[in-house]
Amino acid sequence: xxxxxxxxxxxxxxxxxxxxxxxxxxxxxxxxxxxxxxxxxxxxxxxxxxxxxxxxxxxxxxxxxxxxxxxxxxxxxxxxxxxxxxxxxxxxxxxxxxxxxxxxxxxxxx
Amino acid sequence: xxxxxxxxxxxxxxxxxxxxxxxxxxxxxxxxxxxxxxxxxxxxxxxxxxxxxxxxxxxxxxxxxxxxxxxxxxxxxxxxxxxxxxxxxxxxxxxxxxxxxxxxxxxxxxxxxx
Numbered sequence: 498x499x500x501x502x503x504x505x506x507x508x509x510x511x512x513x514x515x516x517x518x519x520x521x522x523x524x525x526x527x528x529x530x531x532x533x534x535x536x537x538x539x540x541x542x543x544x545x546x547x548x549x550x551x552x553x554x555x556x557x558x559x560x561x562x563x564x565x566x567x568x569x570x571x572x573x574x575x576x577x578x579x580x581x582x583x584x585x586x587x588x589x590x591x592x593x594x595x596x597x598x599x600x601x602x603x604x605x606x607x
Numbered sequence: 608x609x610x611x612x613x614x615x616x617x618x619x620x621x622x623x624x625x626x627x628x629x630x631x632x633x634x635x636x637x638x639x640x641x642x643x644x645x646x647x648x649x650x651x652x653x654x655x656x657x658x659x660x661x662x663x664x665x666x667x668x669x670x671x672x673x674x675x676x677x678x679x680x681x682x683x684x685x686x687x688x689x690x691x692x693x694x695x696x697x698x699x700x701x702x703x704x705x706x707x708x709x710x711x712x713x714x715x716x717x718x719x720x721x
Binding site: 503505529531539540541542543546585587589593594595596597598599600 | 638640642647648649650651652655656657663665666697701703708709710712713714715
């Protein structure tokens with residue numbers, strides 16, 4: 498059974514701090530890695546995607562991928578209360594078959 | 608407006624009564640997928656389709672059927688719903704040519720089977 502594991506949290510950080518969200522996956526054939534944000538009662542929306550080892554930055558968000566360790570992370574700098582949500586890690590092995598982690602709840606305290 | 612729509616948004620039904628949840632996208636996406644979301648389990652893929660008349664099972668296909676007769680529509684069929692299919696369902700679409708293969712999600716359908 499291919500798996501994607503996330504710490505369920507909740508992760509609580511003060512406003513302005515860095516939030517670090519982690520994800521591990523079991524299938525070494527995984528090719529694409531995504532971070533989605535889901536507000537309570539809403540549908541998921543894409544934050545970041547990453548395909549290659551290393552870091553990818555987009556504004557306050559940085560995704561990090563280490564395929565050797567089967568690990569992907571999301572850093573949120575200067576965290577804001579509006580970042581409070583559940584963050585879902587998703588992995589695809591090619592095509593459209595996608596496995597999501599259970600999500601990490603993030604609370605940013607004002 | 609580019610969007611994925613689902614109907615109905617809320618549905619309460621009884622065990623064994625066949626139902627269909629519709630999904631439609633207006634972005635000309637090739638890929639479409641159905642997920643269910645349960646507390647503590649995250650999103651689990653039920654079925655996906657890579658194009659018209661091409662469907663494949665996800666991780667939890669038991670008790671569900673799908674069809675893809677048109678590119679824009681991907682209905683989810685529960686022939687004999689059971690209480691363990693009570694869940695929040697999301698339809699999603701994406702295009703392999705988009706570069707990031709971002710999935711666009713519908714608003715969700717909350718299904719309760721009594």
